[in-house]
Amino acid sequence: MILDHIFDENQPIYLQIVQRIHARILRGEYQPGQKLPSVIEAAMIYKVNHNTIARVYSELVRSGIAEVKRGEGTFVTTDREILRNMKKTSSETVVEGFLQDMRLMGYSLEEVYDLLNRYADAYSDKKTDEEKINKNDVSE
Amino acid sequence: MILDHIFDENQPIYLQIVQRIHARILRGEYQPGQKLPSVIEAAMIYKVNHNTIARVYSELVRSGIAEVKRGEGTFVTTDREILRNMKKTSSETVVEGFLQDMRLMGYSLEEVYDLLNRYADAYSDKKTDEEKINKNDVSE
Amino acid sequence: MILDHIFDENQPIYLQIVQRIHARILRGEYQPGQKLPSVIEAAMIYKVNHNTIARVYSELVRSGIAEVKRGEGTFVTTDREILRNMKKTSSETVVEGFLQDMRLMGYSLEEVYDLLNRYADAYSDKKTDEEKINKNDVSE
Amino acid sequence: MILDHIFDENQPIYLQIVQRIHARILRGEYQPGQKLPSVIEAAMIYKVNHNTIARVYSELVRSGIAEVKRGEGTFVTTDREILRNMKKTSSETVVEGFLQDMRLMGYSLEEVYDLLNRYADAYSDKKTDEEKINKNDVSE
DNA sequence: GTGGTCTAGACCACA
DNA sequence: GTGGTCTAGACCACG
Numbered sequence: 001m002i003l004d005h006i007f008d009e010n011q012p013i014y015l016q017i018v019q020r021i022h023a024r025i026l027r028g029e030y031q032p033g034q035k036l037p038s039v040i041e042a043a044m045i046y047k048v049n050h051n052t053i054a055r056v057y058s059e060l061v062r063s064g065i066a067e068v069k070r071g072e073g074t075f076v077t078t079d080r081e082i083l084r085n086m087k088k089t090s091s092e093t094v095v096e097g098f099l100q101d102m103r104l105m106g107y108s109l110e111e112v113y114d115l116l117n118r119y120a121d122a123y124s125d126k127k128t129d130e131e132k133i134n135k136n137d138v139s140e
Numbered sequence: 141m142i143l144d145h146i147f148d149e150n151q152p153i154y155l156q157i158v159q160r161i162h163a164r165i166l167r168g169e170y171q172p173g174q175k176l177p178s179v180i181e182a183a184m185i186y187k188v189n190h191n192t193i194a195r196v197y198s199e200l201v202r203s204g205i206a207e208v209k210r211g212e213g214t215f216v217t218t219d220r221e222i223l224r225n226m227k228k229t230s231s232e233t234v235v236e237g238f239l240q241d242m243r244l245m246g247y248s249l250e251e252v253y254d255l256l257n258r259y260a261d262a263y264s265d266k267k268t269d270e271e272k273i274n275k276n277d278v279s280e
Numbered sequence: 281m282i283l284d285h286i287f288d289e290n291q292p293i294y295l296q297i298v299q300r301i302h303a304r305i306l307r308g309e310y311q312p313g314q315k316l317p318s319v320i321e322a323a324m325i326y327k328v329n330h331n332t333i334a335r336v337y338s339e340l341v342r343s344g345i346a347e348v349k350r351g352e353g354t355f356v357t358t359d360r361e362i363l364r365n366m367k368k369t370s371s372e373t374v375v376e377g378f379l380q381d382m383r384l385m386g387y388s389l390e391e392v393y394d395l396l397n398r399y400a401d402a403y404s405d406k407k408t409d410e411e412k413i414n415k416n417d418v419s420e
Numbered sequence: 421m422i423l424d425h426i427f428d429e430n431q432p433i434y435l436q437i438v439q440r441i442h443a444r445i446l447r448g449e450y451q452p453g454q455k456l457p458s459v460i461e462a463a464m465i466y467k468v469n470h471n472t473i474a475r476v477y478s479e480l481v482r483s484g485i486a487e488v489k490r491g492e493g494t495f496v497t498t499d500r501e502i503l504r505n506m507k508k509t510s511s512e513t514v515v516e517g518f519l520q521d522m523r524l525m526g527y528s529l530e531e532v533y534d535l536l537n538r539y540a541d542a543y544s545d546k547k548t549d550e551e552k553i554n555k556n557d558v559s560e
Numbered sequence: 561g562t563g564g565t566c567t568a569g570a571c572c573a574c575a
Numbered sequence: 576g577t578g579g580t581c582t583a584g585a586c587c588a589c590g
Contacts, residue, residue, distance in 0.1 A: 307526030
């Protein structure tokens, strides 16, 4: 399972990693209470300096989606309420942002749905092997 | 027409302005061949340093959506073919990005449509006064 | 007697426990010569690793407020002179630190007293059940 | 005005600098809207690495007491409401913490006042030259 | 071994 | 010159 982690030059690497791990948690790939990779491991996985991962993890902790057990590691929060809220607000942000983008480009709602339908066929096929393994989602 | 231009701290301001002007052109607010605001004017509109606008305009020119007439200013390209292609690729990028985001959060295609329907009602209502003025769209 | 022990993330846990036990001794909750909980017991009470408690106890012994009887456990010192001195220097440290904090925030002495009066009403009421039990104080 | 900045070993340096600058702002030494020393300058003032100051400043910004103007520097917020609230909550925290400390050591309210009076004489005399210069306080 | 802090030195975007 | 990010390498507290 070799994944090359390529980063967008226009955004800090640490934020991009935050978003990726955030997404992995929200889609249940990292379960509530599960231990995240250690800072060192994650640094190797993402091929960045360990300080960058430290920053990523402290962001995750600050947002409440992860917790540190001193000397043991960093864990996904067990507070499923937080996870559900985050999943909700994340989807809201994404959907609203998408609709605003389309609106700003001058598309009507019908055109938006047309475009979506054009891409929808490939939607479920794009799951990676890694994703397929995880069926346990945060939402109940 | 007082607009507050608030910028995302995690992305260069010049790129965000590029995107906004890009969108204004794509939705026909700036017509093909129309003169864009001067660097000084745009600097005042967006409340940023004129160097930032200079960079924005050079980006727009580089992408082909704008052209410089020396001594006259910067103008939207008159090549409608370019504009149509851009609108197409822009929408592709946005739609694909949106679907990928939703997929990464673990939503099924049905859930995506559900969420969209929830926000769709307000879609057309949200047009700003500024937008309502411009009915002339690039698309055919 | 269930107490939730919440620790400040920005200071070592062992130091915080030292301070708490220190305070319990100074206010007579642990009497001179009394046996402190065993390392294992204290580890359960404070919900920390027993290594952490071991460090706490060695700190208490080093400061002279506690003594080890080999094979029996750790005991509060019977030297009441030490306890009186500690209570004196502790209060000095706390009072001086408090006044410095207030001074650094720009408060005049009058304002300090004003603020104190505002909180003084609740002072004696806040004693916990645990504290109320112990009437035997170190001071004369 | 040579000040040696000595740090407590038991707390991160960056947090201690945060607290010091916080206090300087709250007592009006840095006025609303005033520019803080640049990261490089502050690094020299406090004799720490510039990354440490960067962390300090990002903490100050996150708390809302300071703002970054891109390419210009870091400034004390001009929102006096925020400053007043912070001064209020800071004093509350300090006073409550002080009273709790004294209570935990077993002092009665009368004893607390007695101890305070003993130190009060020296209160105003302790102002440093630097502090005396600044008469303009945040509070109105 | 875990996360956290700090230094040194480099590069970049922005004004 | 400003803050921001990143790397490399070190040390520390904690369990």
